[in-house]
Amino acid sequence: MIEQLTIPTPAGAFDAIAAGPGDGRPVLLLHGFPEAGVQWEHQVAELGADGYRAVAPDQRGYSPAVRPEDPAEYGIAELVGDVLALADALGWSRFDLVGHDWGAAVGWWTAAEHAARLRTLTAVSTPHPAALAQAIRTDEDQAMRSAYLSEWRQTRATEKRMLANDAEALRRMFEWKVPRGHVEDYVLRLSEPGALTAALNWYRAGRPDGEAGPIEVPTLYVWGTEDVAFGSTAALGTENWVTGPYEFRMFEDVTHWLPEEVPEAFTAVLREFLATR
Template sequence: MPQHRHVRLGGIDMHIAEQGEGPLVLLLHGFPESWYSWRHQIDALAAAGHHVVAPDQRGYGTTDRPDGVDQYSIFHLVGDVVALIRELGEEQAVVVGHDWGAVVAWHTALLRPEIVRGVVGISVPPQPRGPLPPLTVTKQRFGEGFYQNYFQEPGVAEAGLGADIRATLRLAYSAVRNPEPTEGFLGMFAEPETLPAWLTEEDLAVFVEQFTASGFTGGLNWYRNLDRDWELTAPWQDAPITPPSLYISGEKDVVRTFYAMDDAARAIVPNLRGIVDVPQCGHWTQQERPEAVTDALLEFLRGL
């Protein structure tokens, strides 16, 4: 069982779940999730001889939630990872991320390759920096109602997502596609008849408790920095992500429809060790198919 504590990282207190001894492996969650999304991997990776640490990232769980939107830029998120590695007494770590956590993992490897022994992105592949701001691109491709654009106005998405937190998370995690989607995030989903097989009522209750305490603003503020992050990362235009890398994706993950592991993505990860397509798996990869994800991670770690 993981142990829980808070660590001080510069300006914030961060909650971490940790287990095991050995080389450091960080597990970074996505939206809307928490450290608990890695509950199936922590034991196995620790048993294989690793010091496994799964934080609640900035704005989530019982980690601090700074007020300013600009406190959630990619520099702040990568800075938290760098500070966490240092606070844990290490000089390097393998950084694994799912969804938004994958974005942070890829950027940590891009911006600070000397501290990344290896990087694993789950669901979201490495993304070359494009010629236009991301929110311009999503508006052009998917319309003003695309969820990432809908998230931009402070207070609007919070009201929708926070009205019934259990219903919000049940819709998001069940991920039953709405045949006639409406604007925003929840409009993408239809009401599920039951919870998905990978999610118990007890699991859902943990997430509901966490988001009842934290709210959604912290996580939404990550999206509100998408264009700012694009501006900040201009100096790394066309720069490669050089540490050993792995990409894992569910074959049914909707993210594949708007972020592709295509030739352009592959070109910026010259040390790509593999691509793992997980069959019969949607977006919540490490929760839906924990054995497949854990096996892929262990094989990657053994090869480092």
Template sequence: MEIEARGLTFDVYEGGPADGDPVLLLHGFPQDHREFDLLAPKLHAAGLRTYALDQRGTSPGARPAGVGAYHLSEPTADAVAVLDALGVESAHVIGHDWGAIVGWWLASHHPDRVRTLTAVSVPHPKALGLALRTRASQRARMAYFKVFQSRQAERLLLARNGAVLRGMFKPIGARGDQYVESMLHDPARLTAGLNWYRATTGSSPDTPGVIQVPTTYVWSDKDGVVSLTAALRTRDWVDSDYEMVAMRGISHWVPEQAATALAEAALRRIGRV
């Protein structure tokens, strides 16, 4: 469906029982709602109603110009506005990568709209910030940020038929090709996705604080981005029922590489409420 919110048009993909508890699914970069194609049916089978949102920059009708339009406060406000348009007072939130970060922002600034949070791959921003300040290994893991923020990023990522992007998706094989093809056919989508990185210039006063909604954080030991330090210190920033789930042998692309295990973790979190 198309949802009008904040003067933009968002693509939202719904599924599951009409009377099921709502679950908002938030994708990361360089993906879209399809990264939840393997997860959503498992949530539907448990009686949940899912809304997979193509976020700002991915939905063609929600692609404002200018880097400033992609500061994290904007996609956070988008998510709230989409919930309003859907008539959903509060939802269970499952977010991966940038979607996890939006989930942290939602849970911090709009806790009344978040029943539970399942954050996948990306830890609490303050825990990540600590790891960046104290661990050279975490800084090395995130060196790609400067590349993605550069003016050369589009050319680099699209060169040789998207070879760099395809390499990123190697752990999920052919499933990654659909995202690469979308970028090749719609380069403006890639630029908008990279603007999320370009709008990130460091800590800001509205960075999420202590989370007071029930939370599960899912980390995988083959994730090349997030160190164990950042994962473990996330516990410091949740003042509610909390669980950390560590997956062995799984890469950054958890929703597609380990959909069953992720579904079990999310349903366990949702079932506690």
């Protein structure tokens, strides 16, 4: 059974979905742009049935009660701080962390800076930040894939374009690979006043100070070969930034939206990884 939670933190109350016994092994799942915690609905239900305590929050800007207006309040330090604050509020001293897209980026930074808090890290789609930065500098293909970042940092112009014509551009972003019900949910959420701007503030917060370091915790990285945002150079280069136990799973002919496009196959891989750690 999926539960609806409100998790209070110093930054505000985060909405979340959850499943599993309260004393189960804790797993925190972080969504990406332009989604919400419901992205993990399948995984939360399955992990809960396995006896884990799985929680997927709507992150900063996506939870209405944690929606600051200043883009500077969406920096990596704040986003990682939210992860720790959520875990503290849930009473978790150590937990498994799973992230997709921006959620994976936050996961990499959390693992790099707070390894003692994590039992494992599972990153989906987004490579290690340093591997991605290097690929953007040295690989023309990745530089082209990442060109959209400059456009999305344009205040208001991007929001207007994405929401025009019944959010046509926003809907097309999902490449018809995400369940229609989820797409409608995301569009409805991001059509609320200020919601899409808050989500885009993740891109507008500015670059982090310094570089994410090597990852010591056991790590699973999952990547689809048809990912439009992240090419093979960064994906294959990620192993160079993990010093702990590392597994790389490549899904052939699967896009950026991997957890929702092939939920059963991805959940099987996640279950296998967690069971061995």
